[in-house]
Amino acid sequence: MLATLLIVFREVIEAGLIVGIVLAATKGVPRRGLWVSYGVIGGVAGACLVAAFAGEIAPLFEGSGQELFNASILLLAVAMLTWHNVWMASHGRAIAQEMRQVGVAVATGQRPLAALSVVCGVAVLREGSEVVLFLYGIAASGGTSATGMMVGGAVGVLAGAGLSALMYLGLLTIPARHLFSVTSSLITLLAAGLAAQAVAFLQQAGYVEALTFTVWDSSWLLSDSSVVGRLVHTLIGYTDRPTAAQIVVYLLTIATIVGLMRFQRSRPLAISAKRSSAEIASEHGVGIRPPRSARATVTN
């Protein structure tokens, strides 16, 4: 039961932190809950499918199907997070401003939300398929009773979700003015970490063959298999024994995202960001109630 609890807790936190950051990054954006839910539900469904067909996926691509699959969904998430950040670079200011205005609906495009929905889905899919496989393995080997597994799993989910919720609430205490720059930085590091993880899979599958030597070993300081180490691993991609290729890709990802954000910001404000609140309101129906966050900010 304890084994089930621990592994479920571990995987739920990993997915939950990413969902928490996404939720904080989209504070004040209407219908984000719906999109994030789509992502999470899609991820759970996908995890069950992946687990059910694990036997079929593995032999594809001469046995490196798992790595290619993992690397692809990781890189997909990196692309989506980059898109979000670049989009926020031009619209973030507008959104933060709208949030401070009285009774104005915050109107934003739905596209970045779809992208973040994919990110949540991918996070849940990865961690979820591990949980399903693990539970199946335990159940099949008869190591523990069904009740023990159910209880352990449920407690694991609750504890993991609880910790993720705390992290989300912690992020929300940041004033709206700074929230987007904090979440942008978090998302940049998150994306760089995911890219470095993708490299690890490509190395393991033999697709990246040079620069695969380990650059340093900081496991004496913070092991990435410890609880704190895993959190830092999920958040910023910390690895206690990174390879040179991982470090190169990590830095390149940060440079690319920061570069694109600067470029986007240096361009004159996009028309959509400059539109008056009245225009936006008329487009989306005047009666829209501003999100709670917008109302709350006003009283400050």
Added chain:
Amino acid sequence: MIEDFYWQGISRMRYILPVSVLITAFLTSVTALGADDLSFELSLKEHKFTPSELTIPADKRVKLTIKNLDSTPAEFESHNFKVEKVIPAGGEVSLYIGPLKGGTYGFFDDFHEDETKGTLIAK
């Protein structure tokens, strides 16, 4: 004004060299499948690795094939040499590791972490 532009240009150019070095380094690192074929095998039966202690050459990239003879899925994993791969019940997977410095490394089945462990020695 003109000076500003000048210095901006210089400060942008500063990035060109390191960035292009990084890109080149990355591109040369992405090559086709395994050049050398130093292969080693492991099998997994009744949640035990055979051999439970495997010796590989240090500072060499090595291909490792693991057969799962059990009827439950396993996940071959190591914190020390950073691999993570699910092996379906009755399945077989291959993966590449290293080059590793001389030393002792641990690996395990993540789905049965307490009972299913092994040691990898690089020398």
